[in-house]
Amino acid sequence: MALSRQDVAKVGLLARLALSSDDLDRMTGELSKIVGLVSQLEEIDTSAVAPLAHPLDTQNVFRDDVPAPSLTTAEALQSSPRHDGSCFLVPAVLGDSGAA
């Protein structure tokens, strides 16, 4: 299965990667090979196999609703490139949250 340059450009955008024209050329070839390798799986008839939701044969792992200690604000912020002592600082984001 071959990916188009456009497919790769879209995946790049979704991953927030700034891909140059050369990057796109190279990655279109490399990604096509990878997808081709994986698509060998399509040769196997899986019509009688239930979809796998999880590789582990374990279910129902829960914790109780009991509070545990949180980090201090200083600890939480310490690895952030920029903060004001109480919040993480990021470049201005205007408009609605992407949350749905």
Next chain:
Amino acid sequence: MTTQPTAAEPFTTIIGLEVHVQLQTKTKLFCGCSTTFGAAPNTQVCPTCLGLPGSLPVMNRHAFDLAVRAALALDCTIAPFTKWDRKNYFYPDLPKGYQISQYDLPFSSDGRLEVIDPKGALWRDVRIIRVHLEEDAGKSMHDEAAGTADTRIDLNRAGTPLCEIVTQPDLRSPQESRAWLNELKLLLAYLGVSDCNMQEGSLRVDANVNLHIPLAGEGGADGRLAKTPIVEIKNMNSFRSVERALVYEAARQWEEWQATKAEMGNTPKQTRGWDDAAGVTRAQRHKEESSDYRYFPEPDLVPVTVSEADIAKARAAMGDPPTVLRKALAEKWRIPAYDADVLVNQGRDLVDYFEDLATRVGEGKVASNWMQQDVLRTLNERGGTIGEFPVRPEAVADIIGRVTKGDFDTSRGREIFAEVLASGRPVADVVASMGIAAVSDDDLVSLCKELLAANPKIVADVQGGKEQAAAGLIGQARKKNPNVNPGKFRQMCLDLIRGM
């Protein structure tokens, strides 16, 4: 009930809602951080909800149980097998770069919730497509007025458990949409699923709306329906805003239709934000890739199975939903459906207060009257919750008991209620200090005799068959002694006159 296009409104408004409610847990969905509202920024965060490398989520049992309770209350089918998926998108309030949500195997689907119109008839039976369990994102704050270049991120909310409830487009007016939301809120609050506090972000609503317009001259009543493009409205921060936004949006789409005749086609859904101050919806920038969330199964969480026994247990722990409670209350206490509706709509705590009072008084209707005319009215004036209301059921029952015994009449009882409320003193103290001692029968007889002697005209009238003339004596008696029970006094006067 059908909503037909009319001359004034030659279209049908088609509305579907998407509601996110925060589940009432102590901790987040996948970690032990507190969910308490209002804490200082980034004080309720840990490696898991910060999305730090190497951290792993573990599902909160109580959150799952509450979600199942909500779904059962909405008549949904609970899936025997459910799993979680990653919904991938980049936004600074989502540190992991994905939200753990549910895609193709939500834990519940196919439910319904009715809404009743103000006259008590069925307004709409709204089908629910699905209810699923997911985590919330954090909060981003940008002070545009201050013109600062940075957006500040607080991740206290990140990982808070949410139920997403999606309806079919079954609602047909802004009014019934608001009423339906009220019913949903009441239901979830009753079952202890969520406090549904919109100010604190515990409940958020998005609405999908478009118009169906019957085209005249294209087959008349059986003709084709034109369907306007679907718009999703966001940023509505109260149920009133939801109603206003829908009214505005329906009118806007009608105008746009008349101008452009644009119909729903292959164009993607448009998103518009509600501006409450301006009272308009505004187009939001469309993110071209926004629908491409590249869901895939969450490898860090194992699936959950739910047995019939689990469902039976959840049902047993659920308690009565408002619809059942309204009927039960009306039957048990023999009160009108209207009374039961008013009481139930105020919430579980008020119903408990009423039942406590009714049990003490032994008469549902009397207790209900006092609830509506005194307790609820003053509660609404004062604000606050019934739990904080200073006059407790035993005090109200005490006042009602004294009225029933004939110590004083209802209006005097009301004055005592107001004084108990204002002073916080026990009923007996207030009765004594207001000089409201029960008038003894002897005192009442002598007062009666005194007034009869002073009013020969009234006596003559009553003897002549005009019993209503005795009313003139009651006013005079109350002037001499405000504690006189008018009914009792009137009867005594009539008896004495007859014996003359």
